[in-house]
Amino acid sequence: MTDYANRALLPGGLRDLLPPDAAFEASVVSGVMTHFAAHGYERVKPPLIEFEESLLDGAGAATSSHTFRVMDPLSQRMMGLRADMTPQVARIATTRLAQEPRPLRLSYAGQVLRVKGTQLRPERQFGQAGIELIGSDSPAADAEILVLSAESLMVLGVPGVSVDLALPTLVPVLFAELGITGALAERMRAALDHKDTAMVADAGEATPLLRALIAAAGPADRAIAALKALALPPAAAQERDRLSRVVDLVRADLPGLALTVDPVENRGFEYHTGVGFTLFARNIGAELGRGGRYLAGGSEPATGATLFMDSVLSALSRPKAKARVLVPPGTPRATAQAIRDRGFVTVAGLEPDSASTAEAKRLGCGHLLGADGIVEIH
Amino acid sequence: MTDYANRALLPGGLRDLLPPDAAFEASVVSGVMTHFAAHGYERVKPPLIEFEESLLDGAGAATSSHTFRVMDPLSQRMMGLRADMTPQVARIATTRLAQEPRPLRLSYAGQVLRVKGTQLRPERQFGQAGIELIGSDSPAADAEILVLSAESLMVLGVPGVSVDLALPTLVPVLFAELGITGALAERMRAALDHKDTAMVADAGEATPLLRALIAAAGPADRAIAALKALALPPAAAQERDRLSRVVDLVRADLPGLALTVDPVENRGFEYHTGVGFTLFARNIGAELGRGGRYLAGGSEPATGATLFMDSVLSALSRPKAKARVLVPPGTPRATAQAIRDRGFVTVAGLEPDSASTAEAKRLGCGHLLGADGIVEIH
Numbered sequence: 001m002t003d004y005a006n007r008a009l010l011p012g013g014l015r016d017l018l019p020p021d022a023a024f025e026a027s028v029v030s031g032v033m034t035h036f037a038a039h040g041y042e043r044v045k046p047p048l049i050e051f052e053e054s055l056l057d058g059a060g061a062a063t064s065s066h067t068f069r070v071m072d073p074l075s076q077r078m079m080g081l082r083a084d085m086t087p088q089v090a091r092i093a094t095t096r097l098a099q100e101p102r103p104l105r106l107s108y109a110g111q112v113l114r115v116k117g118t119q120l121r122p123e124r125q126f127g128q129a130g131i132e133l134i135g136s137d138s139p140a141a142d143a144e145i146l147v148l149s150a151e152s153l154m155v156l157g158v159p160g161v162s163v164d165l166a167l168p169t170l171v172p173v174l175f176a177e178l179g180i181t182g183a184l185a186e187r188m189r190a191a192l193d194h195k196d197t198a199m200v201a202d203a204g205e206a207t208p209l210l211r212a213l214i215a216a217a218g219p220a221d222r223a224i225a226a227l228k229a230l231a232l233p234p235a236a237a238q239e240r241d242r243l244s245r246v247v248d249l250v251r252a253d254l255p256g257l258a259l260t261v262d263p264v265e266n267r268g269f270e271y272h273t274g275v276g277f278t279l280f281a282r283n284i285g286a287e288l289g290r291g292g293r294y295l296a297g298g299s300e301p302a303t304g305a306t307l308f309m310d311s312v313l314s315a316l317s318r319p320k321a322k323a324r325v326l327v328p329p330g331t332p333r334a335t336a337q338a339i340r341d342r343g344f345v346t347v348a349g350l351e352p353d354s355a356s357t358a359e360a361k362r363l364g365c366g367h368l369l370g371a372d373g374i375v376e377i378h
Numbered sequence: 379m380t381d382y383a384n385r386a387l388l389p390g391g392l393r394d395l396l397p398p399d400a401a402f403e404a405s406v407v408s409g410v411m412t413h414f415a416a417h418g419y420e421r422v423k424p425p426l427i428e429f430e431e432s433l434l435d436g437a438g439a440a441t442s443s444h445t446f447r448v449m450d451p452l453s454q455r456m457m458g459l460r461a462d463m464t465p466q467v468a469r470i471a472t473t474r475l476a477q478e479p480r481p482l483r484l485s486y487a488g489q490v491l492r493v494k495g496t497q498l499r500p501e502r503q504f505g506q507a508g509i510e511l512i513g514s515d516s517p518a519a520d521a522e523i524l525v526l527s528a529e530s531l532m533v534l535g536v537p538g539v540s541v542d543l544a545l546p547t548l549v550p551v552l553f554a555e556l557g558i559t560g561a562l563a564e565r566m567r568a569a570l571d572h573k574d575t576a577m578v579a580d581a582g583e584a585t586p587l588l589r590a591l592i593a594a595a596g597p598a599d600r601a602i603a604a605l606k607a608l609a610l611p612p613a614a615a616q617e618r619d620r621l622s623r624v625v626d627l628v629r630a631d632l633p634g635l636a637l638t639v640d641p642v643e644n645r646g647f648e649y650h651t652g653v654g655f656t657l658f659a660r661n662i663g664a665e666l667g668r669g670g671r672y673l674a675g676g677s678e679p680a681t682g683a684t685l686f687m688d689s690v691l692s693a694l695s696r697p698k699a700k701a702r703v704l705v706p707p708g709t710p711r712a713t714a715q716a717i718r719d720r721g722f723v724t725v726a727g728l729e730p731d732s733a734s735t736a737e738a739k740r741l742g743c744g745h746l747l748g749a750d751g752i753v754e755i756h
Contacts, residue, residue: 009473010428012452016470019420019484023411026421026487030408033401038718040702040725042397043404047503048426048489049446049459050388068427068448070459073493074390081427081448081459092394095387101740103728106397109404111426111489115451125425140707140728147711253711324418329518333525333631340416347418350481350518362479 013117013124020321025127025313028156029109032129032307035152039144041107041131046088048081048111055080058298059271060087066114081113085128086306093134094297102135120286127309130289137301139242142275143249145291149305150257150279153288158315160282162258165220165247166292168269168276170239171213177233178206192264213263220247223261246275274303281315288312325374326365328355339369391495391502398699403505403691406534407487410507410685413530417522419485419509422475424466426459426489433458436676437649438465444492461492463506464684471512472675480513498664505687508667515679517620520653521627523669527683528635528657531666536693538660540636543598543625544670546647546654548617549591555611556584570642591641598625601639624653652681659693666690703752704743706733717747 010016017025033043049070056064063083072079082088085108093104109129117124131148133141146163153161171192175185180203188206191199192214200210209230216226224247227240240263247259269276269292276292289312291305324345327336329352336346347365349355360368360377367374388394395403411421427448434442441461450457460466467486475482487507495502509526511519524541531539549570553563558581566588569577573595578588587608594604602625605618621639628637647654647670654670667690669683702723705714707730714724725743727733738746738755745752 009432009469010425011450011455011457014425014428016425016474017423018470018474019422022423022486023415023421025423026408026411030404033404037401038723040723043401044397045395045400045403047388047392047394048491049503050392054387070446070448072389077389079389091387092396096394096396101742105725108400113426125427136728138728140726144726144728345416345418347483348518348522350514350516350522364479 011124013114013122015123020318021313024316024318025309027319028313028316029127029129029309031156032152032312033107033109035155036107036129036131036148039105039148041105041148043107043109044089044092045108045110046082046085046092048113049079050082050088051075052078052080054091055082055087058087058090059294060084062271063087063114066116068113068115083112083114084306085110085112086130086132086304089130089132089304090134090294090296090302093132093302094300103141104132104134106132106134108132121308121310123310128306129309130291130304130306132296132302132304134296134302135300136303139245139275140249141301141303142246142293143253145303145305146246146250146275146277147253149289149291149307150254152307153279153281153312153315154254156312156316158281158288158312160258161288162260162280162282163250164265164278164280165243165259165261166265166269166272166276166278167239167243167261167263167274168266168272168292169274170236170243170263171266173239174209174233174236177235178209180206189266193266195264210264217262217264218260220251220259220261223263227261227263243275273301277305279305279307284311284315286311286314288315323367324363324365325367325369326355326360326363327369331369335369339374344374389502391492391500393501398696399691402694402696403687405697406691406694407505407507407687409534410530410690411485411487413533414485414509414526417483417526419483419526421485421487422467422470423486423488424460424463424470426491427457428460428466429453430456430458432469433460433465436465436468437672438462440649441465441492444494446491446493459491461490462684463488463490464508464510464682467508467510467682468512468672468674468680471510471680472678481519482510482512484510484512486510499686499688501688506684507687508669508682508684510674510680510682512674512680513678514681517623517653518627519679519681520624520671521631523681523683524624524628524653524655525631527667527669527685528632530685531657531659531690531693532632534690534694536659536666536690538636539666540638540658540660541628542643542656542658543621543637543639544643544647544650544654544656545617545621545639545641545652546644546650546670547652548614548621548641549644551617552587552611552614555613556587558584567644571644573642588642595640595642596638598629598637598639601641605639605641621653651679655683657683657685662689662693664689664692666693701745702741702743703745703747704733704738704741705747709747713747717752722752 066083068081114124216223272292274293279289289307293303296302322345327346329349444461446459594601650670652671657667667685671681674680700723705724707727
C-alpha cells in the first residue's frame with residue numbers, strides 16, 4: 001500500500017487500518033478498557049451523533065469549529081458528529097445517571113471525527129478511550145485518574161511513559177490576588193505562555209514571583225520544592241498545596257513514573273478547573289492522552305482522562321502473529337477446532353487440490369495439515 | 379432511566395448504552411471477532427466517513443437514501459457517513475489489498491449510521507461485525523461464511539440459532555429459460571414475493587413449476603428434495619445443485635443447525651449473485667445477521683455475512699457482574715492489585731472516612747477490604 005493510493009481513495013486525514021493494525025488497535029483498546037473496568041469504571045457508549053446543542057454544551061463548546069453538522073430529517077434540528085467523547089460522557093453522568101451514587105466512575109471508547117486535523121494531529125478520525133470520575137473534589141480523585149491512565153499505558157508496554165502536570169487555575173488566582181487585571185493580565189498571560197522572562201518585567205512588584213514560577217518548571221520534586229519556597233498569597237498557595245498533594249499520591253502509587261510540573265502552562269487546559277496533565281512516551285512526539293479536572297454539567301466536580309489511540313498505537317510494537325495452518329477441504333470441523341484450540345489460526349482450503357505446500361506458502365500459512373498431522377513448511 | 383428521558387436528550391433512533399450494556403456489547407463484539415480471527419479472517423477498519431462516490435459504488439448504491447452527507451472542507455467534495463460497512467470492505471479488498479493472495483479473508487466491526495430507521499429496525503446507529511471471503515466462487519466459500527457466522531452466534535450462547543437460505547438468482551435464470559419476460563416477469567416476480575399461488579396461474583405452462591417452487595419452501599432437507607424432484611431447465615438446475623451442495627457442506631459442519639430454504643425469496647437480496655441467507659434466533663423477531671454471494675468491485679466473486687449487534691445483544695442474557703470490593707484510601711497499590719488479580723473489581727475510597735460498610739453498600743460494593751482482609755457485606 002502506498003501513501004499515494006491512500007490519498008487517492010480517501011479524503012485527507014482519513015484512512016483504512018489494514019491487517020494487522022486494525023486487530024492490534026482493537027486488542028489495545030480492549031486491554032485499556034479491561035484495566036479501567038478492574039478499578040470500578042463502568043463503560044458507557046454514547047451515539048456517534050447527537051443534537052448540536054447538547055454536544056457543544058459546556059466544555060464541548062471548545063470543539064464547535066471541529067464538528068461536522070448534519071440536519072436530522074426526523075426533528076428538523078441540527079446534529080453534530082462528535083469531535084470528542086468527554087462532553088457526551090459528562091452529559092450521561094449528569095442526566096441519565098444523575099441518581100447514581102457519587103463518586104461515579106465511567107469509562108468509554110470510540111471513534112471521533114473532526115472537520116480539520118491539526119499540524120500535530122493530521123488525522124480527522126481517531127479513537128478515544130478514557131475514564132471520568134464524577135462527583136469528587138478530592139485530590140485523591142485527581143491522582144486516581146492520573147495513575148490509572150498512565151498505568152494503562154505502562155501495562156500495554158508503552159516505553160518511557162511520562163506525565164506533564166499543569167495547574168491552569170494557579171495563574172488566574174494569583175493574578176486576582178496580586179491585582180493584575182485587564183490588558184496587563186492579558187500581556188502577562190501571553191508572557192507566561194511563551195516563558196518570556198523579559199516580558200514579565202512589566203508586572204512590577206510581581207515580576208520576581210512570575211519569573212520564579214517560570215523557572216520552577218521541571219521535574220516534579222524540584223518544581224514542587226521551588227513552588228513551596230515561594231511566598232504565594234493564600235488562594236494561590238492553596239492551589240499549589242493541592243498540586244503538591246496530588247504529586248505525593250501519584251508518587252506513592254507509581255514511584256517510577258517520570259513526572260514534570262509546569263506551573264504556568266495553560267494552553268489546552270482552558271476548560272479545566274484544577275490539576276491537568278498530558279501523557280507522553282519516549283520518542284513519540286504526539287501526546288498519548290490528556291486529562292484534568294473540570295465541572296460536569298457546569299457544576300459537578302469531576303476529573304477525567306482520554307487516551308488518543310492512534311498515538312498510543314504508534315508507541316507500541318506489533319505482537320507476533322499467530323501461526324497459520326492450511327487445512328484441507330473436508331477436514332472434520334472437530335479436527336480443525338482442536339488445532340485452533342492449540343492456538344493456531346486455521347485457513348480452510350476451498351478447492352479439492354488446495355492442500356499443498358505451495359498453496360500454503362501462497363496463502364501465508366507456515367503450516368499445513370497433512371495425513372500425519374501439522375507439518376511446518378520451510 | 380426512562381424512555382421519556384431518552385427521547386428528550388437524543389434524536390430519535392439514537393441512544394446511550396449504559397452500564398452494564400456497553401461493556402457487554404464490547405465483549406460480545408470481541409468474542410465474535412476472536413472467532414473469525416481463529417479461522418484466518420484478518421481485521422480491517424475503514425473510516426466512518428469517506429467520499430460519497432466510493433461509499434455508494436456498486437452494492438453500496440442500495441444505501442444511498444439512508445446515508446448522511448457532509449461537505450469535505452479540504453477537497454470540497456461530498457462525503458457520506460457509512461450506512462453499511464460491507465461496501466467499504468469490498469473497496470479495501472479490490473484496491474489496497476488487490477495484490478494479496480486469493481481467497482482473501484477479511485473481518486470488520488464498527489458502527490453504522492442511517493438517516494432513517496425502519497419499522498423492524500428503528501435504530502439509526504448500530505454495530506456491525508462481519509466477514510468477507512473474496513476471490514472464490516466455490517460452494518465451499520458460501521458454506522464457510524454461513525457456518526462461521528451461525529457458529530459465532532452459537533458460541534456466544536444465542537439460543538435457537540436458525541438460518542433461512544435464499545437463492546435470489548434462481549428465479550431470474552428460470553424466467554429467462556422459460557421466456558417469461560417484461561410485464562409478465564414483473565407480475566410473476568411479485569406473485570412469488572407474496573407466495574401468491576393463485577396469481578401464478580397467469581404463467582401458462584410454467585404455472586405448475588412456479589407453484590411447486592412456492593410449495594418447496596420449508597426445512598432444508600425437504601425443500602432440497604422437492605427441488606431435486608422438479609424438471610428444471612439446465613441453468614436453473616445448476617443453481618439448485620449449487621444450493622444443494624452448500625446445504626450438504628453446512629450440514630456436515632453444523633449438523634444441529636436449523637436450516638430452511640425458500641427458493642423464491644428475493645427481497646433484501648437484490649444485490650446478491652448466488653446463495654444468500656438470514657440469521658435468526660428463537661423468540662427474536664429481528665434478523666441477527668445476513669449474508670450472501672456478490673461481486674466485489676463489480677467483478678470479483680465474493681461472499682460475506684454481517685451480524686447486527688443490537689439484535690445479537692437482544693438475544694443474549696447479561697453475564698453476572700464481577701464482585702466489587704471497596705478499598706480504603708491509602709491501601710498500597712500492590713495490595714489492591716492482588717485483589718484485582720483474584721478477579722475482583724476494586725473501588726477506591728477517596729475520603730479518609732470512606733471505608734465503611736454503609737459506604738460500600740451505597741457504592742454498590744458487596745465487599746469491603748478491612749484490616750483482616752476482604753469481608754462480604756450482608
